[in-house]
Amino acid sequence: MFYNLVPAELQNDFDALLNDLSYLPEQAKESCPFCHHIDFQKIRQKPLTFRCKCCHKYFNPLTKTPFNRLVPTIWLGLILTRRIEKATLETLAYELNCTPEMVKRRERALIDYMQQHYPKFHQWYTQTRLHENNMLPTTIKQQYVDLSKIIVQLLTIEKFPCAYCQSSNTVRIGQRAGFRCRSCRKTFNILKDTPLNKIPHAELWKSFIELLVKNNTNKSIAQTLELSLNTVSKWRKVWCELMQNWGYEELAVWCNKKQ
Numbered sequence: 061m062f063y064n065l066v067p068a069e070l071q072n073d074f075d076a077l078l079n080d081l082s083y084l085p086e087q088a089k090e091s092c093p094f095c096h097h098i099d100f101q102k103i104r105q106k107p108l109t110f111r112c113k114c115c116h117k118y119f120n121p122l123t124k125t126p127f128n129r130l131v132p133t134i135w136l137g138l139i140l141t142r143r144i145e146k147a148t149l150e151t152l153a154y155e156l157n158c159t160p161e162m163v164k165r166r167e168r169a170l171i172d173y174m175q176q177h178y179p180k181f182h183q184w185y186t187q188t189r190l191h192e193n194n195m196l197p198t199t200i201k202q203q204y205v206d207l208s209k210i211i212v213q214l215l216t217i218e219k220f221p222c223a224y225c226q227s228s229n230t231v232r233i234g235q236r237a238g239f240r241c242r243s244c245r246k247t248f249n250i251l252k253d254t255p256l257n258k259i260p261h262a263e264l265w266k267s268f269i270e271l272l273v274k275n276n277t278n279k280s281i282a283q284t285l286e287l288s289l290n291t292v293s294k295w296r297k298v299w300c301e302l303m304q305n306w307g308y309e310e311l312a313v314w315c316n317k318k319q
């Protein structure tokens with residue numbers, strides 16, 4: 061899942077970064093991280109510890125890296141991928157049974173490491189990912205475009221077979237996908253049995269989704285569209301459910317950021 065949330069042009073960096081995170085803690089250094097002397101000996105296997113024969117300092121594979129002493133190291137890759145999935149620090153603290161500060165310290169170390177080794181990925185992770193639309197991950201962008209098309213179609217489709225007699229002689233009435241059948245004279249609404257029926261103000265749907273995709277908080281969406289916080293949180297839930305049901309799973313995760 062998280063894999064699709066990274067832009068295509070950054071996936072090689074992402075692979076390499078995840079690879080680093082799993083091998084770094086095991087990999088012996090080439091030289092002493094303090095004096096760069098290459099003569100050192102292994103002192104312990106668990107945890108892997110070395111001692112320099114020149115400066116006599118002890119070190120391990122993570123000494124002098126941003127991840128020094130951030131055990132267990134298995135958390136690092138986990139935090140990275142869950143943050144890409146938009147898990148909050150609090151959610152992660154809960155999942156890992158630690159404090160949000162511990163998660164934050166590890167994320168800061170990850171960001172330092174990205175900056176040193178994967179500058180483009182670092183830029184995406186720290187800025188673009190959070191604020192802009194123009195570098196949305198490929199999958200998210202595609203699903204967003206597809207969903208927008210469906211919404212426009214739902215709101216503008218002129219003909220729809222009658223729900224009662226299947227006649228195609230129907231006419232659209234009102235904004236919310238309502239129709240009147242000219243054959244049996246009944247009216248029907250194509251959204252009736254869908255979760256969309258719970259969301260009024262069809263004219264706001266497109267802007268609402270756009271704000272979701274751009275990762276606005278409930279508070280800022282409420283201000284922009286002049287809705288109550290309660291309404292925004294309800295709508296977010298319904299839309300994310302719909303995205304999930306319609307097969308836009310990644311988009312649903314992307315838009316379902318905890319508020």
Ligand SMILES: [Zn+2]
Pocket residue numbers: 092093094095096097112113114115116117
């Ligand atoms: Zn040394």
Ligand SMILES: [Zn+2]
Pocket residue numbers: 222223224225226227241242243244245246
């Ligand atoms: Zn009819």
